[in-house]
Amino acid sequence: MEDFSKFIEYNGCATCIANSANSCKYCEKYEKKFKVNSSQSVKFQNTELDKYQRVPIQKFSNITASKFRNFYCTDRRDVSFWSQMRYQRFSSIEHLTSYILSSNNIQPSQLAGESKWDLGKLPQIKHLVSINENLLANTQNIHSQTAISNSNDLAIQHIYNPSFWAKLIKLYIIHFHRTRAVFYLKDFDLSTISQSLLNAIYCLGYLYFDQKSDELTEYMNQLREKNFHNIKLKPSLTNIQALFIHQNIIYHQGKVSEARAILLHITKMCYILGLHRNTKKVSQSVFYARNLTYTRVLYSHLIMNKVFKVNLNFQVDNPDINKVCYGVDWQFLPKETSRLIQISQEERSLISTLTTLNIEHRDKSLFQLIFPNIDSYTNEQIYKLCLSKYSNLCLSHSRYVRGYELLSNNFPEYSKLIAFDRDEFETYYLHMGILIFEYGKSKSKGVNYRLVYKMASLCDKLMNVALTSDIGHFFEFRFYLTVFTYLVIFRHLKRSHQNKILSNLTMFKKVLIKYLSRSNLLIYLLFDKGVEMIKS
Secondary structure, eight states: OOOOOGTTOOOOHHHHHSSSSOOOHHHHHHTTTTTOTTOOOOOOOOOOOGTOOOOOOOOOOOOOOOOOOOOOOOOHHHHHOOOOOOHHHOSSSHHHHHHHHOOSSOOHHHHHHHHHHHHTTHHHHHHHHHHTTTGGGOOOOOOOOOBSSSSSHHHHHHHHHOHHHHHHHHIIIIIIIHHHEEESSGGTTTTTOHHHHHHHHHHHHHHSSSOOOOOOOOHHHHHHHHHHHHHSSSHHHHHHHHHEEEEEEHHHTHHHHHHHHHHHHHHHHHTTTTTSSOOOOSSSHHHHHHHHHHHHHHHHHHHHIISSSBBBBBBOOOOOOGGSSOOOGGGGOOOHHHHTTTHHHHOOOOOOOHHHHHHHHHHHHGGGGGGOTTTTTTHHHHHHHHHHHHHHHHHHHHHHHHHHHHHHHGGGGGHHHHHHHHHHHHHHHHHHHHHHHHHHHHSSSSOOOOHHHHHHHHHHHHHHHHHHSSTTTTTTTHHHHHHHHHHHHHHGSHHHHHHHHHHHHHHHHHHHHTOOOTHHHHHHHHHHHHHHHOOO
């Protein structure tokens, strides 16, 4: 702030303020003593006017409410590709698949990630997908997480039962908080928690409730919409946390554009509250909560940008993991809260340890996706950089593997939950490795065969997890990333490896078709026709 004179103005006494035409004699006498110097220094002279002058009303510049518009843009190299896609006409899914895979303008992670939503919105592609909707006749919907109750009258009675709301909280902690914690369980006191945050927790927990009905679902949808609209323009730490949860619900519903816009809106609210400032003029609990929330929002942008390849047209900070507390005790539920939602002492300990392991590994692994500008690098330099990042990822992986092994020994009765997190951990580590080498491949001049072979090796390991465990529908993105990576690099591999890949893809097709739904029908069709193309 170099020129103070632009920000300071003289305010008269109460009489002068009421009479805007003239100043009173008392103010005229002392007005000359108020002087703002040049930008070199600012000096205020104490006068008797201080005894009479009222404290001026502080005025803030108007902050216009964020409109939920899409502020994301694709990479410049993709602009012509997506522009052509809007006007391109395709005779069949085979034609579309051939066009996409041969263009080299869209990465496997883009196609498996959010680009499938952008593609699916194009009218000419909607038509091609609708022709193939007969495939959905004998498949289950992966997004109907739980069965619908036949007794609607009885199901709606749940809202009068306190145990119903307690169960929703427990479902939220087990299914969401364990991997995407936006607050610390240590501070989760049901007697003091914000109602807006609690409502958001209820709504997300309901996604995993096993006794749904049409009436109950309608009631929860109304609760979600009302809570969302009540807090979207009221910046506060708990409202940001609640909006973050709502954003994940909306993304889960397939409303990707709206979810992106809400994430941008949350980011603006973070800056309004100054969460980006590392202030310590608050309690330790609030300090850690602010940093965890802001870091989680930044990680969401990092995932959007580095994993799904949706580049931003605005600048955000990189997350600072040094500001986040990863202590196990900070994810330990209070005793009274545990009693109310029926979580035992052993479960408290297990949840706190799993949550800490999961979020710490995820946070630190994502940093390996932050690359410098490597446009001028040679293929050798790119390979060495990618190999260095992957080595760091492997070191982190070996450290956290021991943590899951200890948990399996200490909590044998919860082996199923620990095994699920262990499989999730393995697939996450492998898909992060694929993304590292995928980025290097996209920046290489020509074909960088060493990167291609590294990607193929990681895809083999990830495919093995998919074929040997019943978790395919939970990690849909990672497995579609694997198959599309196979399709892109297939022609650069040896014949023996190609035969192995074709065998694996044929078996994996049986896994994917079991969990076919309207939301993933397009990407499944692209995969199916892509396999037919490489066979011919």
